[in-house]
Amino acid sequence: MNFIYSRTYKALVTLPPILWVSLFLHLPYLMMLLHSFWAVRDGVIVDRWNFDNYATLFKNPLYLQVLFRTARIAASVTLLSVLLGYPVAYFLSFHAGPRKEILYQLVIVPLWVSYLVRGYAWKTILGSDGVLNGFLQYLHITHGPVSAILYSPFAVVLMLTHIYTPFVFLPIYASLEHIPRPLIEASQDLGASPRKTFFRVILPLSLPGLLAGATFAFVLSPGDFLAPLLVGGPSGTMIANLVQSLFGAAYDWPLGAAISVFILVITVALLAVTQRVEKHWSFE
Amino acid sequence: MHGARLDTLPPYKRGVNTVFQHYALFPHLNVSENVAYGLQAANTPKAEITMRVNDALAMVHMEEFAAAKPTRLSGGQQQRVALARALVNRPELLLLDEPLSALDANLRKEMQSELKSLQREVGITFLFVTHDQEEAMALSDRIALLRNGTLEQVASPREIYARPATAYVAQFVGQTNLLRADVRNGIADCGAFRFSCSRANGAAIFSLRPEAISLDTDSLRLADSVRFSASIRQQIYSGATELLELQTTSNLVLRARIASPAQLSGSHDFVFAASDAVAVSE
Numbered sequence: 095m096n097f098i099y100s101r102t103y104k105a106l107v108t109l110p111p112i113l114w115v116s117l118f119l120h121l122p123y124l125m126m127l128l129h130s131f132w133a134v135r136d137g138v139i140v141d142r143w144n145f146d147n148y149a150t151l152f153k154n155p156l157y158l159q160v161l162f163r164t165a166r167i168a169a170s171v172t173l174l175s176v177l178l179g180y181p182v183a184y185f186l187s188f189h190a191g192p193r194k195e196i197l198y199q200l201v202i203v204p205l206w207v208s209y210l211v212r213g214y215a216w217k218t219i220l221g222s223d224g225v226l227n228g229f230l231q232y233l234h235i236t237h238g239p240v241s242a243i244l245y246s247p248f249a250v251v252l253m254l255t256h257i258y259t260p261f262v263f264l265p266i267y268a269s270l271e272h273i274p275r276p277l278i279e280a281s282q283d284l285g286a287s288p289r290k291t292f293f294r295v296i297l298p299l300s301l302p303g304l305l306a307g308a309t310f311a312f313v314l315s316p317g318d319f320l321a322p323l324l325v326g327g328p329s330g331t332m333i334a335n336l337v338q339s340l341f342g343a344a345y346d347w348p349l350g351a352a353i354s355v356f357i358l359v360i361t362v363a364l365l366a367v368t369q370r371v372e373k374h375w376s377f378e
Numbered sequence: 379m380h381g382a383r384l385d386t387l388p389p390y391k392r393g394v395n396t397v398f399q400h401y402a403l404f405p406h407l408n409v410s411e412n413v414a415y416g417l418q419a420a421n422t423p424k425a426e427i428t429m430r431v432n433d434a435l436a437m438v439h440m441e442e443f444a445a446a447k448p449t450r451l452s453g454g455q456q457q458r459v460a461l462a463r464a465l466v467n468r469p470e471l472l473l474l475d476e477p478l479s480a481l482d483a484n485l486r487k488e489m490q491s492e493l494k495s496l497q498r499e500v501g502i503t504f505l506f507v508t509h510d511q512e513e514a515m516a517l518s519d520r521i522a523l524l525r526n527g528t529l530e531q532v533a534s535p536r537e538i539y540a541r542p543a544t545a546y547v548a549q550f551v552g553q554t555n556l557l558r559a560d561v562r563n564g565i566a567d568c569g570a571f572r573f574s575c576s577r578a579n580g581a582a583i584f585s586l587r588p589e590a591i592s593l594d595t596d597s598l599r600l601a602d603s604v605r606f607s608a609s610i611r612q613q614i615y616s617g618a619t620e621l622l623e624l625q626t627t628s629n630l631v632l633r634a635r636i637a638s639p640a641q642l643s644g645s646h647d648f649v650f651a652a653s654d655a656v657a658v659s660e
Contacts, residue, residue, distance in 0.1 A: 276402035282390045283398075284416035284467065291390075294415070298406045375406075 123358075129351035139347055147352035157336065157353070164316045164333040167251055172262075172312040174255040179263035179307060184296075187270035198267070205260050213324040216253045220244040220325065245327025253321045258314065262307035269303025270296070302375045309368045313361050333357065390419075395464035396473040400480060401456045403448035409459050410435065410444040416467040434466035437496070454485045461493075465500060474506045478513065490516060511551050515539070523547055539587075545658050548585035555591075555632045557584040557655060566655070570626035571606040573652035583658050588621065590654035591634035594647035602652040608632065609645045624648065 097103050133142045151157050182201060190197050204212070219225045222239040230236040243249065273296060281291040319334035326332065333353065340350030384392050395416065403412050410431050417427045435441045438458035448456055457477060464472055474493075478486045494517055497504045508514050514521050515535045523530045523538065531543040542548035545556055559568035561577045566584065575584070594605055608624035611631070622642070624632045634648060 274400075274402065276398050276400060277404060280396070280398055280402035280404070281415070281419075282388070283392075283394070283396045284419055284463070285390050286415070286419040287390055290419055295404060 126351045126354055129347050130355045132348045132351075134346055134348060137345065147349045148356070150349060151352055151356060160331055160333050160336055163247065163331075167247055167254070167330075167332060168312050168315045170251045171254040171258060171315045172308050174251065175259045175262040175311045176266075176304065176308055178255070178259050180266055180304065183263050183267035183270055187267060201260055201263055204256070209257065209320060210324075212257065213253060213320060216249065216256070216325050217244065220249050220252070244325055245330060247326070247330045249325040249327075250321050250330040250332070253325050254311075254315045254318060257321070258311040261310045261314075265303040265306040265310070266300060267303070269300040269306075273299045298375075302372050305368055305372050305375065309365065313364060316357065316361075393469060394471045394473055395467050395469040396475060397457075397460045397464050397477045399476045401448075401460040401477075403456055403459055403463070405447065405449055408445050408447055409440060409451075412448060412459060413463045413466050415463065420467070430466050434462040437465070437499070438462045453481050454489065457481065457489060461496070465496075465502070469502065472502050472504045474504060476507055476509065479509070486513075493517065515551070521551075523550065525550075541656055542585055542658055545583050545585065545660055548656070548658050553588050553633060553635075555586045555588065556658075557586055557630075558582075559584060568630065569628045570608075570630040571604050573604040573655060574602065575652065575655065575657060577657050583660065584655040585658050586632075586650060586655045588633045588635035589619075591624075591632065591648050591650045592636055594649040603649050604652050604655075605647060605649050607645055607647045610642050613642060 131143050186197055220243045222241045227239045281295045317334050319338050322330045322332045322335050337350045337353050340346045413431045413434050414427050438461050440458050478489055518535050521538050522532045531547050548554045557568045559566035559582050561579050561582050565572050566575045608626040611625050612623040614621040619635050622634045
C-alpha cells in the first residue's frame with residue numbers, strides 16, 4: 095500500500111509522460127530554435143550562427159504580406175465565430191427549453207466529421223460549377239460561373255469559421271449555463287429591461303467564456319494550412335503554407351524555423367495576456 | 379397593488395422589489411454597485427444614486443463593505459446587502475422570499491429583529507414568505523396562510539392563533555387538539571365531555587389549544603368550566619411547561635400543556651373553559 099506513496103512509485107509514474115513530452119515537444123522546439131539561427135550553404139544546413147533569417151522575415155515584403163493576411167484572416171474568423179457562436183449559445187442556454195439537448199448535439203456534430211471532408215465540401219459548394227454558383231445563376235444574380243469565390247481569402251475565412259464556430263460556441267455556452275438564473279430574476283426585479291439585463295449581467299458574466307472561445311479561434315486559425323491549401327489559392331496563402339513549403343520543397347529549414355519561432359512567441363504572449371484577463375474576469 | 383393586477387406585468391415594471399432566498403447578488407459587481415443597480419436601471423441621476431446608495435448601506439450597517447465583492451461577505455452580510463439593494467429603490471412593496479432560511483439559527487433570530495425594526499423605520503410593506511410558523515408569528519402584523527395555493531386565512535398573528543378559521547390553520551400554527559363533536563341545541567358533545575357553544579345543530583370541529591387545559595384544582599371554578607378525567611399516557615418535559623398526552627375513558631386522546639408539576643401518573647381531573655374551544659371549519 096505504502097508503495098503508492100513512495101518516491102520510486104511517483105518517479106516511475108511521472109517519468110514516461112515527462113520523457114514523452116521532452117522527446118517529442120521540448121526537443122523539437124529546441125531544434126527549431128537552434129535552426130532559426132543557422133543557415134543553408136550550397137544546399138546544406140550548417141550551424142553558422144546569424145540573425146539573417148529573422149532579418150529576412152521582416153525585410154521581405156512577401157513574408158510580411160502573408161503574415162498580415164494571416165492576422166487579418168484569423169481576426170475575421172474570430173469575429174465571425176463569436177458573432178455566430180454567441181447567439182446560438184445564448185439561445186440554447188436561455189430559450190431552447192426541452193430541445194436544448196438535441197440542439198446542443200447538432201452544434202457539436204460537425205466536430206465528428208473529418209476536417210478534410212469538410213474542406214472538400216466547401217470546395218464543391220464554392221467551386222465554379224458548385225452549389226453556390228448554380229444557385230446564383232438560377233436566381234439570375236450572376237450570368238455565368240463566378241470563379242472568384244473559391245480560391246480566395248474569403249473562402250478561407252468561410253471554411254475556418256465553419257470549423258472553429260463549435261469551438262467558440264462551447265466555452266460561451268458553458269459560461270452562460272453557469273450563470274445562476276436567480277441573478278437574471280434579480281435584475282428584472284430591480285427594474286432592468288431584458289436588454290439591460292443582457293448587457294449588465296449576462297454579457298459580463300459570460301466574458302470569460304467568450305474570451306476563451308475567441309482565443310481558441312485566434313490562436314488556432316493562423317496555424318491552419320489545410321484550409322488555404324484546399325480553398326485558398328495563391329491569394330489565400332497563409333503563413334503556415336509558407337512554413338510548410340520552406341521545410342519542404344524550398345529546403346530552407348532555418349528560415350522556416352525563424353518564422354515558426356516568431357509565431358510561437360506571438361501566440362504564447364497572446365495566451366499569457368488572455369489568461370490574465372480571464373482571471374481578472376472570473377468571479378469565483 | 380392599488381387595485382391593479384401585477385401578474386400580467388413583466389417583472390421589471392412591477393414596482394415591487396424582492397429579497398431572494400439565496401440573495402442573488404451580482405458577483406461581478408461590488409457591494410455599492412449591487413445596491414446602485416436598480417437606480418441605474420431607472421436612470422436616476424448619478425449624484426442621487428451615490429447619496430441613496432450610501433444611505434441604504436448605512437441603514438443596514440454595511441458602509442465599510444461598499445467596495446467589497448459579494449463573494450467575500452458572510453451570509454448575514456450578503457443578506458444585508460440584498461436588503462439594501464431592494465430597499466434603495468423605495469418600492470411600494472418589498473417581497474422577501476424566505477430570506478432567512480439560509481442563515482444559521484442564531485443569526486436568524488438576530489436578523490429577524492433587525493428586519494422588524496427596519497420595517498418600522500422605512501414604513502414599506504414587507505411581504506415575508508416563510509415556512510417557519512414561529513418566524514411568521516414573531517414578525518408579522520398580518521399573516522396570510524396558504525395551503526396548496528389557496529388562502530386559508532388572513533389575520534393578525536394573535537387572531538390566527540386564538541381564532542383559527544380552519545382545522546388546517548389551527549394545526550399548522552402551534553399545536554392543538556381537534557375535537558369532533560355533535561352539536562344539539564347549543565351543547566357540543568364529543569363523547570368524553572360536553573360543553574356549551576354557539577354553533578348550529580350538526581357535526582362540528584373545535585380547536586382546543588393544549589395550554590387551555592389545566593389540572594383541575596379547587597381554585598379554578600369558572601362558570602363555563604368543562605371537567606373531565608383522563609389518564610396520562612405520556613409526559614414530555616420542556617422546562618417551564620410540560621406536555622401531557624391524555625387519554626379519556628372514552629379513548630379520546632388530548633394534549634395539554636401545563637406549568638411543570640412533579641411527575642404525574644395515573645388518572646387525574648382536568649378542566650378547560652368552553653370559550654377556549656374554538657369552532658373551526660374542515
